[in-house]
Amino acid sequence: MAQQSIEALYEATLARKNNPQEGSYTDYLYQKGLDKILKKVGEESTEVILGAKNNNDELIYETADLFFHLMVLLVEKNVTLDDIKNELGSRIGQQSQLHERQDWRGDEQK
Numbered sequence: 001m002a003q004q005s006i007e008a009l010y011e012a013t014l015a016r017k018n019n020p021q022e023g024s025y026t027d028y029l030y031q032k033g034l035d036k037i038l039k040k041v042g043e044e045s046t047e048v049i050l051g052a053k054n055n056n057d058e059l060i061y062e063t064a065d066l067f068f069h070l071m072v073l074l075v076e077k078n079v080t081l082d083d084i085k086n087e088l089g090s091r092i093g094q095q096s097q098l099h100e101r102q103d104w105r106g107d108e109q110k
Contacts, residue, residue, distance in 0.1 A: 006067065006071075006081065007081060009067060009068065009071050010071045010074065010075070010080075010081050012071075013026060013068070013071040013072050013074075013075045014075050016030070017030055017075050017076070026072060029069075029072050030072070030076065033076075034076055034077075037069065037072055037073050037076055038073070040069045040072075041066070041069045041070060041073055044062065044065045044066040044069050045066060047062040047065065047066075048062045048063055048066050050062070051063070
């Protein structure tokens, strides 16, 4: 079975954004804009949760759908995979305590 990396998926969604193909689902999402993309990310997130309650095959299938829609969202918002990798890298070695995480925005944003 063929495999696709997260990087290749990101590049494919970026290429589709830069070179739209009429009639494609990815083009449809970009045409509809951020609200539609966010709606799909939310739907797919819920389906991942439900899939995890059912079986691994469903979890895998729904996670792949979520990854795709997350890549579309990242491209739409001009966020790169390097941006995400840098954020993850900034967390290496940090120890979390078992408590609610503080809001990263600070009190002024609440």
